[in-house]
Amino acid sequence: MAVKIDGKMISAQIKDELKEKVAALKAEGKEITLAVVQVGNDPASTVYVGNKKKACAYIGIRSLAYELPEETTEDELLDLIQTLNQRKDVNGILVQLPLPDHIREDLVIRAIDPKKDVDGFHPQSVGMLSIGEKGFVSCTPAGIIQLLKRSGIEIEGKECVVVGRSNIVGKPMAMLLLRENGTVTVCHSRTRNLKEVCRRADILVAAIGKPKFFNHEYIKEGAVVIDVGIHRNENNKLCGDVDYDDVYPHVSAITPVPGGVGPMTIAMLMYNCVQAAEM
Ligand code: GUN
Secondary structure: OOEEOOHHHHHHHHHHHHHHHHHHHHHOOOOOEEEEEEEOOOHHHHHHHHHHHHHHHHHOOEEEEEEEOOOOOHHHHHHHHHHHHHOOOOOEEEEOOOOOOOOOHHHHHHHOOHHHOOOOOOHHHHHHHHOOOOOOOOHHHHHHHHHHHHOOOOOOOOEEEEEOOOOOOHHHHHHHHHHOOOEEEEEOOOOOOHHHHHOOOOEEEEOOOOOOOEOHHHOOOOEEEEEOOOEEOOOOOEEOOEOHHHHHHHEEEEOOOOOOOHHHHHHHHHHHHHHHHHO
16 A cells, blocks of 8 residues: 655644744744735735744744735835845745736845745755755755655655756755755656656656646656645646546555645745744
8 A cells, every 4th residue: 555645744743843943942032033925915825825824823933924915016025125134033034926927026036135035946045955055945845855754765866757847846856856865857848758757766756737647657666756736626626736546556655635745835934934043
């Protein structure tokens, strides 16, 4: 029987560890504060931001919410970031993406002080990761490493195939697997023979953004499958990039959707906030 990797349980474990750490820091007089900025009211973003604030409250991190109107100008947002950069009592700054079309995301990400970049999106954070130095790591791939480690799955020497090359998931995922001494292949929309490449994987990270794309034909017998996708199917039920039921009999371990990778993102954001305060 394949192991169903329980992201809900592992994320709860991490949050409880962080809660203790935050309490200890508080006892030394150190308070942690995360500024959460949302521009406009994209419904999905509102849900994500709400969950981030809830996690902060649970762990004992103070959250400052900035809910800005859709019409906010780029300059206004950059001014707010400058103010937050300068505030000594703010440890982390998170600007929820996507931003409205009239605001340039790359400029906003670059404006955040790298010491407060708890999302790990700043080019400095990305660069530090790629040269193997300490810095903030993008939360979803960092969470996947925790899922693997805490499930006792070894990465060293394994064939790891990442499907998707986004700045937020695919690329940092590849860097992290490499740091753990995996042999890493990154696939994307122009990859030839995707099925064949995936069938080499001991660890397959599916981040293609297409519902139930990966069936058993993409899977080597006994592989570990990590599903980063999240979609609603025709019956409005959540599903991932992997056809879970079709793949399950062929894997040794797999993350479900929901309850796999999803809960880990916020746990690692909280981890980054604590790291920001300790630096
Ligand atoms: N939008 C979707 N995922 C994320 C995330 O991890 N961080 C931010 N800031 N925005 C997002």
